[in-house]
């Protein structure tokens with residue numbers, strides 16, 4: 001497992017999918033394939049999708065190293081918002097036998113949202129406020145707009161709205177003002193430079209003080225980084241579109257499990273599942289979201305904000 005993304009809620013998610021021997025499952029956020037490998041080890045097969053070509057090659061290598069039989073998985077590069085097209089073109093290229101097998105509806109799907117450790121820890125990808133790198137944040141390197149383009153071109157009001165809506169940042173107006181002032185001197189293109197400007201504004205204000213001590217809590221730039229990442233990758237719209245396509249591709253009794261890491265995503269998942277249930281499409285299996293237990297949080301602090309919800313198609 002050394003060096004790979006630590007899969008969150010691994011057992012809980014794959015348990016929730018109730019894997020059927022020999023059936024195909026959609027892993028829509030392949031990453032380092034932790035969930036896919038667990039699905040395969042329980043007898044399922046996986047179509048794994050990721051928008052990041054690096055994720056795909058790492059997953060491919062991991063499958064090879066683990067000697068996973070090639071007929072147990074198929075990897076596809078693309079955004080899950082284009083799920084139906086991606087599956088259709090995969091069919092077109094597959095052998096006749098595999099086409100028939102894949103054309104049957106899928107037995108389940110998993111979304112494990114957000115970024116992988118690989119992405120977060122690679123300074124050149126620009127996701128981390130703790131590492132110096134270009135202010136990029138694209139999961140899909142073929143996208144045209146990077147985070148620095150937004151930071152240097154949006155108006156103060158647009159930046160304010162972005163940080164307030166997508167980051168739920170209380171000090172958005174002040175942060176936007178500081179960025180506009182700073183970029184008049186020179187464009188903001190580096191993660192640390194960006195984080196420092198935000199920190200100067202949010203600083204102690206965003207941190208809770210207990211008994212005279214500032215809590216370790218989140219880094220003051222966390223919310224603003226989150227907002228920019230969501231905007232660059234259009235994550236919330238992609239999620240809505242991906243969920244709707246997944247529902248159409250899942251067979252009766254098939255389950256969709258979604259792990260989210262912040263309230264905006266979780267709200268979309270919760271409301272979408274509720275709307276599906278009301279429309280008579282199926283049943284929400286998680287009245288309350290499943291969260292990692294204390295042992296998992298102690299082992300992997302990045303799991304602390306995870307919430308999993310599961311829907312069963314009827």
Ligand SMILES: C[S@@+](CC[C@H](N)C(=O)[O-])C[C@H]1O[C@@H](n2cnc3c(N)ncnc32)[C@H](O)[C@@H]1O
Pocket residue numbers: 005006007008028029030031032033034035036049050051052055078079080081112113114115116117139238239
């Ligand atoms: C948290 S990681 C998944 C980790 C994986 N479950 C594991 O156990 O190794 C999320 C992955 O989803 C990918 N991703 C995020 N949004 C996507 C989208 N809209 N379409 C396809 N892949 C996406 C990211 O590139 C990243 O590799």
